[in-house]
Amino acid sequence: MNVPSVMIKDVPKAERPRERLLKFGASHLSNQELLAILLGSGTKNESVMALANRVLMHFEGVQLLKNSTIEELTAIKGIGDAKGVVILAALELGQRMNQFKPGEKYVIRSPEDGADFVMEEMRHLNQEHFVVLFLDTKNQVIHRKTIFIGSLNASIVHPREVFREAVKRSAASIICAHNHPSGDPTPSREDIHVTKRLAESGKLVGIELLDHIVIGDRKFISLKEKGYL
Template sequence: MSQPSIMIKHVPKEDRPRERLIQYGGTHLSNSELLAILLGSGTKDESVMALANRVLMHFEGINLLKNATIEELTAIKGIGDAKGVVILAALELGKRINQFKPDERYVIRSPEDGADYVMEEMRQLNQEHFVVLFLDTKNQVIHRQTIFIGSLNASIVHPREVFREAVKRSAASIICVHNHPSGDPTPSREDIHVTKRLAESGKLVGIELLDHIVIGDRKFVSLKEKGYL
């Protein structure tokens, strides 16, 4: 027979998640403690900490939780619309904070700069996205655009689409970026072929392809550094 769940009101005050966050800061709290604060309360049969732990177990941790839907959350016993909406709002806010960039134009001086500009957003995508960064003469990003979503293929990622936008934006150069949802940024043969094709087309129109960066999970590969440009 399972032990009854300990209600949060019976937990010593200094051990409660809210009080611990106030005293020590969020970095000292576990994922379940942070989630318990968002949930606010448990049920009549289960403490908020037990409920938080069960939610995390359902999603096998925070990595899958970040893509949760309201339907998936409310299917868990003890999570209604109100609690589900609070979790989704917190997840969305976290994503926006990670993706926020100041208003001043971002300058790309190295492959690391280019990867940093898109890493947090692109490493979490479940499909391949082919993105182009359009730069001015000072290597400042003046525009970014997703050209294609899906497996990279030279017949689909056509130089015409890339350089038409570059001309429209009066770009001096471009950097192409795409992600590997597997998390492994090792370039494929198709990646290399697309890179060479875009580089040749850039020379014809006078807009240089500075780099093609493949994004993995907190890792990247620069095809320029690999000698393909």
């Protein structure tokens, strides 16, 4: 026997997500309540809260929802294009806000500073991204560029591409970073080989490779600290 879903209109006004947000602030709402506000409405036979809960259960929480696609969302009964694009827009806006850096240039004084600069953006990526930070003489980040996406390989991550951009940006030095989708930042033999090749090329053109940081899930390894630079 199916138990009918409690519709939002049947929930006391003070307990509805929008009213609770207005009264207590967004930080006091559960993931289900926040998602329900984005969805706006449920279906004929299901409340918006029940629909929100079903979406979260489908993705096993917000972590996998973060990387969802419109096709995955609209495959869920009750989620059409309109609701799907609202969810994706909210996820993208959240990611951009996390990545936003203040107008004042970011100064990198340590491997931790370099890792912090890219961690939130890179730790959830499903593919390896090779990123270069270009610094001025004060170790301030003047530019950031993704050079390559895919498995790290010395024949693909070519020093020419890295240092061409460094010269173009008048960089005094660079810091490289790439992620391990597994979450384990332990450097591979190829990681070490690429690092040494870039360091040697940097010496030739007079632009120092300060570090190569391998990003895991909330952890990192500095190849400089490990003695490979």
